[in-house]
Amino acid sequence: xxxxxxxxxxLSGALVGSLYGLSALGLSLVFGxxxxxxxxxxxxxxxxxxxxxxxxxxxxIDPYLSLVIVIPLMLIIGVLLHLGLFxxxxxxxxxxxxxxxxxxxxxxTLIFQTLAIRLFTADDRSIATAYSTxxxxxxxxxxxxxxxxxxxxxxxxxxxxxxxxxxxxxxxAIRATAEDWxxxxxxxxxxxxxxxxxxxLGAALAxxxxxxxxxxxxxxxxxxxxxxxxxxxxxxxxxxxxxPGTFIAGILLGLAETASxxxxxxxxxxxxxxxxxxxxxxxxxQGLFGARHA
Amino acid sequence: MRKRRYTALILIxxxxxxxxxxxxxxxxxxxxxxxxxxFIIAALASSWNILAGxxxxxxxxxxxxxxxxxxxxxxxxxxxxxxxxxAFIVGGATAALAALIVGAPALRLKGIYFSVGTLALxxxxxxxxxxxxxxxxxxxxxELRSYELAPRYLIALGVLALxxxxxxxxxxxxxxxxxxxxxxxxxxxxxxGVNIFFHSLIAFILSAFFAGLAGGAFAFYHVGYYPNFPxxxxxxxxxxxxxxxxxxxxxxxxxxxxxxxxxxxxLLSSNPDLLNVHLIVFGALFIAVVLALPxxxxxxxxxxxxxxLVAPKQx
Numbered sequence: 001x002x003x004x005x006x007x008x009x010x011l012s013g014a015l016v017g018s019l020y021g022l023s024a025l026g027l028s029l030v031f032g033x034x035x036x037x038x039x040x041x042x043x044x045x046x047x048x049x050x051x052x053x054x055x056x057x058x059x060x061i062d063p064y065l066s067l068v069i070v071i072p073l074m075l076i077i078g079v080l081l082h083l084g085l086f087x088x089x090x091x092x093x094x095x096x097x098x099x100x101x102x103x104x105x106x107x108x109t110l111i112f113q114t115l116a117i118r119l120f121t122a123d124d125r126s127i128a129t130a131y132s133t134x135x136x137x138x139x140x141x142x143x144x145x146x147x148x149x150x151x152x153x154x155x156x157x158x159x160x161x162x163x164x165x166x167x168x169x170x171x172x173a174i175r176a177t178a179e180d181w182x183x184x185x186x187x188x189x190x191x192x193x194x195x196x197x198x199x200x201l202g203a204a205l206a207x208x209x210x211x212x213x214x215x216x217x218x219x220x221x222x223x224x225x226x227x228x229x230x231x232x233x234x235x236x237x238x239x240x241x242x243x244p245g246t247f248i249a250g251i252l253l254g255l256a257e258t259a260s261x262x263x264x265x266x267x268x269x270x271x272x273x274x275x276x277x278x279x280x281x282x283x284x285x286q287g288l289f290g291a292r293h294a
Numbered sequence: 295m296r297k298r299r300y301t302a303l304i305l306i307x308x309x310x311x312x313x314x315x316x317x318x319x320x321x322x323x324x325x326x327x328x329x330x331x332x333f334i335i336a337a338l339a340s341s342w343n344i345l346a347g348x349x350x351x352x353x354x355x356x357x358x359x360x361x362x363x364x365x366x367x368x369x370x371x372x373x374x375x376x377x378x379x380x381a382f383i384v385g386g387a388t389a390a391l392a393a394l395i396v397g398a399p400a401l402r403l404k405g406i407y408f409s410v411g412t413l414a415l416x417x418x419x420x421x422x423x424x425x426x427x428x429x430x431x432x433x434x435x436x437e438l439r440s441y442e443l444a445p446r447y448l449i450a451l452g453v454l455a456l457x458x459x460x461x462x463x464x465x466x467x468x469x470x471x472x473x474x475x476x477x478x479x480x481x482x483x484x485x486x487g488v489n490i491f492f493h494s495l496i497a498f499i500l501s502a503f504f505a506g507l508a509g510g511a512f513a514f515y516h517v518g519y520y521p522n523f524p525x526x527x528x529x530x531x532x533x534x535x536x537x538x539x540x541x542x543x544x545x546x547x548x549x550x551x552x553x554x555x556x557x558x559x560x561l562l563s564s565n566p567d568l569l570n571v572h573l574i575v576f577g578a579l580f581i582a583v584v585l586a587l588p589x590x591x592x593x594x595x596x597x598x599x600x601x602x603l604v605a606p607k608q609x
Contacts, residue, residue, distance in 0.1 A: 037406055088585055098406045099352065103538070103584045110531065110577035114570045225527060229417060232410055267425040274418040281411045282399045 008141050009258045015143070017254020018151040019212055021247035023227050024234035025157065026205030032240040033178040033198040034090055036101035040108035041231055042224030044203050047112065048074055048210025049219035050120055056127045063127050063215045064149070070207045078203030081108070082196050090195050109224060116221035126218035150212045157208060158247045165243065174198055178241070233277045301546065302462060309455050316444040326443045328560060333450035334512055335532055336552035339540070340457045341504035342533040347543035348470060349497045350477035351401070355412030356533055358419045359389040359502040361525030363509025365423065368431055368521070371514070382449075382510040389506025393499045401494045416525065424522035432518040446515040453507045460504070461545050473497050477543075535580050541592030550591050 027041045038044075051073055052066040061069070085108070089101045135142045165171035176184040177194045185191050213219060213227070230253070238249035253273055260272040312329070315321045342356050367385035370376040376384075396415065403411050433441065464470035472493045475483035480490055509524055532555070533548075540551025559572035583590050 037410075085581065085585070095405060100584055102352065102406055102409055103534075104581050106531065106534070107577045107581040107584070110535070110580075111574050114573040114577070117570060225417075229414065232414075267421075270421050271418055274414045274421075277414050278411060278418070281403060281407055281414075 013258025017251035021250020026202035039105035042228035043112035044206035048207030049214035074207030078200035339548035348473035355416030357529035359505035363506030367510035386506035390503035393502030420525035541590030
C-alpha cells in the first residue's frame, strides 16, 4: 500500500475524529455532572447543523459567523429542554434518574427526527461555501481547509471549557457538583442552577459540532443516532471528567476507524467503534463511575 | 382471581373473532394488512415486555432478535426450501440461541450500560447484515403468484396469541414471580433464594425467542425488503413506545398500546399533510407517561373504573 495513501487516510481519520471528540464533549459533561444520559444529543447536533445550513442558504451567512446565532439558539433550546423535562428527572434517585433520562431522550429523539423530516424533508443537506474545496498542502498531503477548521475549533472549545471549569466560580461549582452533589449543596452551591448551566452548555456544544458536520459532511433528519453512538463510544473510551481526554479519544476513534477501513475494507469502518465500545463495556461492566460510586 | 378470568375470557373471544375475520365479508385486504401490522407490533412489544416489564431491564437492541428471526426464517424458507412452519420455529430458536450467547456478558452490565450495550450490539448486527446481504430480498415468482394475505394474517395472529398466552401463564407462575421479585428489589430477591442471573437470562431468552417468531411472521408477510431492515432501531423503539404508553409490566398494556399506535398512525396517515405526525404524538405521550404516569393507559383505565365502581356506594 502506498505510504502516501495511508498517511492521507489517517489524516482524514484524525480530522473526522476531532468532530467525534467535539460531539462527545457535551454528552460527557452532562453525563458527568447531571448523571443524566441524554441520547437525544445527536438530535441536538442535527438541529445545530440545520440551523447553520438554513442561515447559510437562505440568508447567505457564513457558517463560522452563523455560530453567533446558532449558539444562542441552542442555549435557548437547552434551557427549554432542561426546565421542561430533564429538571424533573434530576429529582429522582440515581438509578431512576439515569433510566428515565434515557427514556425521555429517546422520546425526544423521535420527536426531533420526525419534526425535521416534516420541516426540512429527508434530503441530505450540506453547506457549500466558496472556500469549501480549498485545501492546504502539508508535507505532500492535502487538507481541505474546512476539515482542518474542525480541529482548530475543537481545540479552542477544549481550551475555553478548561478555563471555564478551572478558573471561574461557575466552573468550580459545576465540578464540585459532579464530584458529589450532596456535599456541593451543603457548601452552599445552587446545584439546580449548575444542572441548568451544564445542560445548556451541552446543547450549545452539540450545536457547534452540528455546524461543522453540515459544513464538512452533511445533515439529514436521521443522523442523530449515529452521532449519539459515536459520542457514547468516545465517552466510554475516555471515561468521565477530562475535557482534553475526551477530545483526544475522539481523534483516536477516528484513527481507529480509518485504520480498520484500510486493513479490512471500507464497510467495516463503522463497526470498529461499536466493537471497541462492547469490549470496554464487558471489561468494565460496573460502568464509568467505577467502584467509587457503586 | 375472578377479574383475571374475565380478562382471559375476553381475550379468547377477541382472538377467535379475529381468527374468523378473513373468511367474513369484513375481512377486506385493507383491513387484513392493517391488522397484520398491528399483530406484529403487538407481538414485538409483548416480547420486549417480558424482559423490561418482568425483570426491569431496558433492552435497546431488541430489533436484533426480530431481525435474526426474520433473516433465518426467510433464508430457510426461500433459500433452502424448507417448509415455512419449520423455518419459522428454527428462526425463533436461533434468536433464543443468540440471546443465550449474548446474555451472560450483557446481563452483567448494570442498568443503563445494559441498554447502551444492547443498542450498540444491534447497530453492529444491522451494519454487518447490511454489508453481507446488501440486496433486496424478494419473493420468487411462484411464491409471488400464489401470494395470499389470509395465511399471513393467521400466522401473525397465531404468534401474537402464543405470546399473550405465555405471558398470561408467566404472570402467575413461580418463574414470573421470581422475575418480578428481581425487578422490585434484587437484594431482597436474593435473600429469599431467587437466582437473579438465572431469572434475568431466562427472561432475556424467552423475550428473544418470541421476538424471533414475530420476525418470522414479518419475513413471511413481506414481499420484498432489505435484509437489514428488520434489524433497524425503529423496531426496538416502536416496541418500547407501545409498551410504555399501554402499560409496562402488564398483560394487556402492550396490546392496548399497539392498538392505539396503529389506530393513530392509520388515522393520521390517511391525510398526506399529517404523515409521520403519529410519531410526534406518540413521542410526546411517551414522555408524559415516563414523567407523570408510570402505569400507562392501563393504569388510567383501572383508576377510572375504580372511581366509577366505588363512587356510587359513597353517600
